[in-house]
Amino acid sequence: MAADALAELAKRRGFFFGSNGAYGGTAGFYTFGPQGAALKRNVEDAWRDRFTIREGNREIEAPTVMPEAVFEASGHLEGFDDMLVECPECGESHRADHLVEDATDVEDAEALPGEEVAELIADNGIACPACGTELAGQPVEAFNLMFATDIGPGDAQPGYLRPETAQGIFVEFPRLKEYARGNLPFGITQIGPAYRNEISPRGGLLRLREFTQAELEQFIDPEEDEPPLDRVRDVEVRLYPATEQEADDGDYLDTTVGEAVDEGVIGSPWVGYYLGVAREWYERVGVDLDRFRFRQHLAGERAHYAADCWDAESEVDGDWIEIAGFAYRGDYDLSKHDEYGDDAFTVFKRYDEPKTVERATVDPDMSVLGPEFGGDAAAVAEALETLAERDPDAFDGETVAVDVDGETREVDADVANFSVEEVTESGEHITPHVVEPSFGVGRTVQTLLAHAYSEDEVDGESRTYLSLEPEVAPQDAAVFPLVTNDDRLTALADEVAADLRAAGLAVAYDDSGSIGRRYRRQDEVGTPFCVTVDRDGIEGDGPDTVTLRERDSAAQVRIPVAALADELTALREGEPFASVADRYDAVDTDVETAGN
RNA sequence: GCACCGUUGGUCCAGUGGUAGGACAUUAGCUUCCCAAGCUAAUAGCCCGGGUUCAAUUCCCGGACGGUGCACCA
Incomplete structure (x- = not known):
């Protein structure tokens, strides 16, 4: 509507x-x-x-x-990549990988190159689900939802x-x-x-x-x-x-x-x-x-x-x-980046009390293992370490046997240098969990506008206004001289606008057309408050005063210029207009609003 | 990306094979002491490219953009 x-x-x-x-x-x-x-x-x-x-x-x-490496780790490179095949007859686009997975026992068609998926479509006689036309020979197009670019000139790395x-x-x-x-x-x-x-x-x-x-x-x-x-x-x-x-x-x-x-x-x-x-x-x-x-x-x-x-x-x-x-x-x-990236995506978590644990270790004498096993020496040493952690008893004998590439290797126990040490551990590395609130700002703006959009009647005339919260409204206030044929009013209005801007408020100044037109302009962009300088406010003995009008109700109060910046700031920060209005005299303008 | 429909001042619309008209808005002036008032004047437009034609905003083709449906939306 x-x-x-x-x-x-x-x-x-x-x-x-x-x-x-x-x-x-x-x-x-x-x-x-x-x-x-x-x-x-x-x-x-x-x-x-x-x-x-x-x-x-x-x-x-x-x-x-x-x-690119970041998105290999995050899964976006694969997960955001769609394979589409288009039916030559009816023009429908379909996910090629899904068609193949449905029709064959291939489970992860998405991981295959496009040409192979196209071949699978041809070999299995897969047809368009919409109209039944065979899709053999149709190209499988890759479509990645990410915008690709090159980082740097020449042999640029993909980004x-x-x-x-x-x-x-x-x-x-x-x-x-x-x-x-x-x-x-x-x-x-x-x-x-x-x-x-x-x-x-x-x-x-x-x-x-x-x-x-x-x-x-x-x-x-x-x-x-x-x-x-x-x-x-x-x-x-x-x-x-x-x-x-x-x-x-x-x-x-x-x-x-x-x-x-x-x-x-x-x-x-x-x-x-x-x-x-x-x-x-x-x-x-x-x-x-x-x-x-x-x-x-x-x-x-x-x-x-x-x-x-x-x-x-x-x-x-x-x-x-x-x-x-x-x-x-x-x-x-964090686990994915820990796996793919160079750095540790973990934090060190300190125990309440340091733990003393017994840890079996080996410190093989490589000057013996090297000559004996040649190129396999490092693998033998590694196998000894693994064995020490898993089965310390294996080091009880004179020699210890480990399996390397299916071959059994015998090593003297004293060459392995097996020992059980007491180690004090003060904590461990853990991968934190992530809780992610993720907001779409544009969609929030769209929602606020849709929910703020209002129509009603003021003085028998229809009006459109945005009932935005003062905190988010594009402008905090607008300042008008009531009429422009009196220099005193335009001069004071100018001054008021400048003062409010100096106080950090986003203020519009408008002296074009009738006062009603100016109110409607501001209503339509959701400006919550309008300040109008009139003759009543500068004649008489008291301090200069202006009227302050609230957008939704069109109600007005008369307020000293000196108090304006503070009150508008408070209003922007959420103080209700009613509580501000209580402190000042209402202005009777004979204006009637009729809600919708 | 496919299909259908559409695109004319800032906005919303009318209209035409011989380059366009209104309403609202805007600007200036007059008027004006509180809610789109009045008077006068001004500014401002046919989405882009190609074709047909003496002549295209209008007809044809393609594109861009928008709306709707399908698909897509980790």
Whole structure:
């Protein structure tokens, strides 16, 4: 209903629009205009305040281009790579690897080269599932969702634009843990662009090729660390568990974070904690909670490493869209980088008490083993070490026998230099687990606009306004002279605007057209407060005063210029207009608003 | 990526084989003491490339972009 009107408003008023219009436009890329960029930045600031600062976490900024090796480790190189084959008859595209896996006993067709998959299609007479035409001879095209690029000239090494901000955090874990002084838990956040070369980007801000993510990677010791669940225990949440989605008469579960965790509906307390934090944050920035839910991933949609996974979803124009994901990722990410990368993606976990353990070791005399076994000497030594750990008793005799490449080798026991030592271990290296709340910033902006879009009547005239929270609204206030035929009013309005800007407020000044027109302009971009300088405010004995108008109610109070900056700052930080209005005289303007 | 439909000032629309008109918005002036008022004037447009034609914004082909459906969305 309001979808077209909102899209038109977003374009006309400078919230966002398709990029590169002068060159025909580029699908999947949007530019945030002056209002949209301010709104988006305020959303990011509010996120930063809640998920970085108030959680005691630290934010980093990593490059958007990363080398191929990173994505070999993360699994994106393989996992993001789709093989498509197109039917020559009906034009349908199909996943070639899936067709082969369904029709043959090949299990991992995705790992095969495209030509081999094409051969398998031909050899097995696989036909188009849509129309039955045989697909033999059709090329199998590789399509990777990552944007590829070259790093450096000449024999450049392949690189990719990151498909998620998370990898920029994971790959720097060895250094980041130093900054945390090796102590778990700690959290690292990042806000920035990510890139996916979508086959068919659609729906404005909802599915872009470049988009902004705000992600937190919370690194924890799975055996020790628990979230401060009590802080959000009583937060009410609307859950849509997997069991309810699969049931015929499935319904939402309205409960609290504490109950949902206690009853195991939410599997991980850490995930539960962040669902609670997120729900409060969404309310703070202006998401309509009647159009909001947490939906659990179904078993088939969950990544294999994610134990429990929930999405935050908002309803926009009748559709539910994913605006954030919350996953318990276990040690998957850090283990992969530990395996592929050079550094240790582990932390040293100190025991409460140092442990003394007996450890059997060997220290073979290589000057004997070398001449005796030649090239096999190193393998023999290694076999002795393994044997010492597994079966210390084998060293009891005069000689000890080990198996190397199927051959039995005899070594004198004293050459092996077997001994049992007492070793003090003060701790062990563990791979932290990761809890990942991951937010889509653009989709959040889209949600806020859709939920803020309102129409009502003021003084019998219809109006459109965005009921955005003051904290995220693109502008904090607008300043007008009531009329422009009195220099005193324009002069004071100029001064007021300058003072407010000096106080750090984003303020628009407007003296064009009638006062009503100016109010409507600001209403339409969601400016929460308008300051109007009138003659009543500068005549008389008292200090200069102005009127302050609240957007949604159109109610006004008269307020001294001297108090304006402080009050507007308080309003931006969340103080209700009603409590400010109580301190001042209401202005009777005979204006009636009729809600919709 | 496939199929269907579409693309005209900033926005929303009308229209035409002889290069276009409205509404709203914007700007300037007049007017104006509180919610899109009035008057005057101004700015501003046929998505791109190729073809047919004396002539193409209009017809044809291709592309880009957008909407819808399918596929895709780790």
